[in-house]
Amino acid sequence: MRELTLIGIGTGNPDHVTFEAAKAIAAADTILIPRKGDKKSDLADLRHQIIAKVAPDSAPKIIEFDIPARRANGDYLEAVDLWHDAIAQGWKAAAQDAPCVALLVWGDPSLYDSTLRIATRLDPMPDIKVVAGITTLQALTAAHAIPVNDIGAPFVVTTGRQLRDHGWPKGADSAIFMLDGHCAFQTLPLEDFDIWWGAYLGMENQVIRSGPLQEVCADILATRAAARAAHGWCMDAYLLRKRR
Known part of the structure; x- marks a missing residue:
């Protein structure tokens, strides 16, 4: 692998793909698409749809590969470190001898995404190019x-x-929280905050809620649980702001 292009594709809406990203997809020789199990198969399907939509006349070689499971017990940072090593090896195995490889990255490779960190584990290191995408x-x-x-x-x-x-977080009146599968906003004094919450942002099944945290907390918890049960997964984020 001589060249690796990381292409930000937004948060689920094919219209999030920029002209720059569309050009990069059309120019790709080989595109790797991760599989994260049957419950998240629609994430792989959406990547296929984006490729077909923005590059209908190109014919990149598309290779799917399985994302290894992360160890659930023990030290968190150690588990992530070992997991990233395993993913990097999975890239190499999937890419085989392809010299120029692209990955379609959910959101943007620079914001709470580990694709760039995983890429540094490749040996030998390819030339890495990044195409920015719409973030959560x-x-x-x-x-x-x-x-x-x-x-x-x-x-x-x-x-x-x-x-x-x-x-x-100290010194902040406003904060956006990502990667929160346990709804940690429940640990705060609910009466002190307003919340703007959203799940499946940019997708057809997008759902949002907002208001004083004390008033909408229970609704968000129930809505999130129902959505996760229906789809098998849930990617969400929220903005909290201190009330005056």
Whole structure:
């Protein structure tokens, strides 16, 4: 593998694919598509749909590969480190002898995505190119038609694990939380925050909720649980802002 192109494809809406990304997809020789089990097969299917839509006249070789499972017990960072090693080896095995390979990255390779970190584990290191994509942060605020911050005020982008383990981020009145499968906002004093929540952002089955956290918390928990039961998976994010 001499060249690896990481193409951000947005959060599920094929219209999120930029002209730059469409050109990169059309120019690709080989595209790797990850499979994450039957419950998430629609994520692989959507990648196939995007390729067919934006590059109907090109014929890249498409290779699907299975994402290995991450160890659930023991030290979290150690488990992630071993998992990333396994994924990198999976890329190499799937790509075989293809010199120029592309991966379609959900969202953007730069924001809470490990594709770039995994790429550095390839040996020998290929030439890495990145095509920026629409992020979950953008899709969330667009869905609610809100700005992410107050005038002149900073904001934080972090994870549900950080909120659960360390509480509200210091020095911020607004924060966006990603990768939160346990709805860590429940650990906060509900009366102190407003929330803007969204799941399947950009997709046909997008669902959003907003309001004082104390009033909409139960609805969000029930809506998320029902959606996960219906689809087998749920990718969501939310903005919390301190109430004045």
